[in-house]
Amino acid sequence: MNLKQLIVASGITLLLAGCGSSVKLDETSAPIDNRSGTAAAGGAAGAGAGGATAGTGSARQVTPVTIDPNAALNDPSSPLSKRSIYFDFDSFVIKDEYRGTVEAHAKFLTTNKTRKVVVQGNTDDRGSREYNLALGQKRAEAVRRSLAALGVTEQQVEAVSFGEEKPRATGSDEASWAENRRADLVYQ
Amino acid sequence: MNAEPLDYNSPMLRSDRPASALSVLIQAWLLAVVLALPALAPRAAAQMRIEVSGVGATQYPIAVAGFVTSGRLPVDVADVIRADLTRSGAFRLIDPLATLGDSGAPNFIDLRAKGADAVVGGSIARLADGRYDVRFRLSDVVRQSSLGGESFVAAEGDLRFAAHRIADWIYEKLTGQPGIFSTRIAFVSKNGPRYRLNIADWDGENIQTPLASPEPIISPSWSPDGSRLAYVSFESKKPVVYVHTLATGQRQAVANFKGSNSAPAWSPDGRSLAVALTRDGLSQIYLISASGGGQPRRLTQSSGIDTEPAFAPDGKTMYFTSDRGGSPQIYRLNIDSGDVARVTFGSTYNVSPRVSPDGRQLAFISRRDGRFVVAMKEINGGAEQVMSDGGREESPSFAPNGRWIMYATQVGGRDSLMAISTDGRVKQRLTSSSGDIREPTWGPLAK
DSSP states (O other), X not given: OOHHHHHXXXXXXXXXXXXXXXXXXXXXGSOOOOOSHHHHHHHHHSTTHHHHHHHTTOTTOOOOOOOOTTHHHHOTTSGXXXXXXXXXXXXXXXXXXXXXXXXXXXXXXXXOTTOOEEEEEEOOSSSOHHHHHHHHHHHHHHHHXXXXXXXXXXXXXXXXXXXXXXXXXXXXXXXXHHHHSEEEEEEO | OOSSOOOXXXXXXXXXXXXXXXXXXXXXXXXXXXXXXXXXXXXOSOOEEEEEEOOOSSOEEEEEOBOEESSOOSSOHHHHHHHHHHHTSSEEEEOOOSBOOSSSOOOHHHHHHHTOSEEEEEEEEEOTTSOEEEEEEEEETTTTEEEEEEEEEEOGGGHHHHHHHHHHHHXXXXXXXXXXXXXXXXXXXXXXXXXXXEEEETTSOSOEEEEEESSOEEEXXXXXXXXXXXXXXXXXXXXXXXXXXXXXXXXXXXXXXXXXXXXXXXXXXXXXXXXXXXXXXXXEEEEEETTOOSOOEEOOOOSSOEXXXXXXXXXXXXXXXXXXXXXXXEEEEETTTOOEEEOOOSSSOEEEEEEXXXXXXXXXXXXXXXXXXXXXXXXXXXXXXXXXXXXXXEEEEEOTTSSEEEEEEEETTEEEEEEEETTSOOEEEEEETTSEEEEEEEOOOOO
16 A cells, blocks of 8 residues: 555545445445545545445445555554564674564565664663663664665665763663663654 | 743841842851842842852952942842852951952052951942943052952953852962863753753853753753853653753754663863763763764663763762662772772762862762762772751762862752752752752862
């Protein structure tokens, strides 16, 4: 599904509505369809689908569709909904379990060239704040390089660091430290 | 006036005073003389307090007499002087028992009998324009002679500063070193989601807050003339280096490049800043103009992390932290030649270098047995010496006379500030009831 398909689908629906008969619609009996963008796009993809909709007597029905550019990102079933990559202690290597996450975001960014993402590196709070800032950058930079290697352009990604300044977990225990050894992908 | 008054007192004396009343209590170790300053103004609930422990190797016995005054003053100048001299660890206060003007002859025989080697007297007279004429004189009790004195005019709001200047004068006269009692410190406080960049007198009074932000502020650094602070603010959701002119509140983002911008360090001439930038990948050190604009000049070249630059007083040598050898260590860079040499070896984690004002000592943070402590070493050889025992130390900062190192640590789960004399003998702890305080940086000598 994409924006163009959605516009085409909406256009066909509106066109058919404009040409339709003056029969008063029984709104309560109108089929409840095309609620989602996916259905509308599907209708456009099949040439006869629009006509089929009109034929059901819902020609004057308008179901508003709002384009949500983050729909794919926010779909909990999508790998794109995972935006945190965790690191081992004193490590900057992206573990195998996060390869899928990085690849999904690389694919999203290469197909959506106008989207931009900030990779925010984080560390636990032990040691120097400035050195931790540099360590967080090293994690963010590892993710940025992986995205670049998968074809994401330099203009789309900025790697920055929060160091130890914005901890997600505030405890002084291994579980908290592990939670904070992290890089987050934040779409702009 | 300030929103968060400081409250300094000693561990033994702090007890049941109401939280809203500010007073300064000092423990004079040997005599256990307690000197209390009256509250200056209505106070907010937040307080800071200081605890002093230890004494200097040699303590100069001095009597600071009450100043002769015309009427009640907003500041007890003699008490501020006593507090300064006591906290330096270099003086032992002798009870003078009486007020003493700047011109009258001290009772040398009585003072000598009490063990005083020197005595300070003075007077403060209100002038027609509302300001005050301040005079003081320091006398040698043993030789029964004057060591000199000064007179000056001070506005009412400057009387505390005037007292610090007098303490500086006495300290320098008797020790040969510049006093730091009229210097200021900058630090960051965090209270819930609020971050504040604060400035206070060295004794914790007169807190001012040049910047408050909902996002973190780190790494404040004084310009050599004390008029500006450079720091890192995360207000734009990434670290950006600002230069902030204190008198006007004017702020300028002097390093806001792609990636992270951090670790500002002023060149001794105040014209440039060394900063850590990630515009070319990992953190590397660059030189930028302190007034913004122009292209950064890259100073270090490594495939790892280079950060935390610190200029030596000569302006030609820079120390910095790098993990180029596998673990974070401190290196020295000759800025002209580009030569780099490793300086620290005693641990697998040595960071945050600071150079003493005379250029001869290096203070840094070292991890020893899993604990982060302040360490020092002579720059031209010499062993690495552990100075602190807290275990969560960060951000060391030399006093401008080189006699103290202030640093951040944790006390009872709360971020606090500590100052230790460089001879290791005297310690001062500064805590705040209003939240965490951290990232201390000692300002230059007052002009």
